[in-house]
Amino acid sequence: MRLSRYFLPVLKETPSEAQIVSHRYMLRAGMIKQSSAGIYSWLPLGFKVLKKLEGIVHEEQQRAGHIPMLMPTIQSADLWQESGRYDDYGAEMLRISDRHGRDMLYGPTNEELITDIFRANVSSYKDLPLTLYHIQWKFRDEIRPRFGVMRGREFYMKDGYNFDLTQEDALHAYNRHLVSYLRTYERMGLQAIPMRADGGPIGGDYTHEFLVLAETGESEVFYDSAVTDLSFGDREIDYDSVEQCQSVLEEFTSKYARTDETHDEALFNEVPEERRRVARGIEVGQIFYFGTKYSEAMGATVQGPDGKPTPVHMGSHGIGVSRLLGAIIEASHDDKGII
């Protein structure tokens, strides 16, 4: 395709609504166009880059043994009533009713839907471990969508869900995701630091967010500067090896690195003063272990080795694929002066 025949509607002027560099460049380079607040069309160039990033995410997920699938964007409210989140999720959930008056919603995440698929199809511990994922549009009716694709209302997310017989197995799944995420971000030229975070509406108190340091980041972060010396590099990892995944997790999470929600001033003060950093970061992913929260509420059990029904241990893991584009531009601009 000749450039002259391509559809690349570049803008000469900087649109006044764009406050940060990534938003400005994405608009000016004809990558995206806002269709309504926090909702964007992906024009050919933006779409091309989005698909490229999506391809990297797929490759790294499948390298770790996770199985791709696709769930719908529109979900039925019934499942969310079963888990108890229909009421808890609040105004961020876009609620819809169909022509028959049935309550539906545009999925902000998929824990309920995947648990329903699991319980309908898996009944023996012999079918575990299992990790399913998809890359699909989500909707969260953010009160203040801003910075273009950084905090959209409609956004593209990779979300994965693990099902395991024991807590120990589920923690291995957690560690495996941490390793595969480190590889994924590094392949995109991003340094994303795992930081202890808060479970929020997903639940569980064992969770890490992955943050790319950038002045325009929306999260305040506190860390030991030694974490920025770490890199995953080109090491070969056996994702089935509990020891290997565990040792990578320990290497990347033993130094102090927390978001403001879990920040502990006393612990932070134990870091040598010259290594203490307070900065801002862009959250490009988050992993959770929440045990039997959804499996108990929704009756997702398997027959264990002792023949008894056992609720499965679960976690979920997300990468903000559309947000990554913004993060890559912000990070290049901050550190390397590329843009």
Ligand code: P5A
């Ligand atoms: C994990 C996957 C979850 O939703 N359930 C399924 C869990 N986690 S999360 O942290 O809430 O979201 C995962 C990642 O999605 C990106 N993200 C967003 N990107 C753009 N605009 C938004 N409004 C938005 N909200 C979340 C983030 O990168 C987040 O880490």
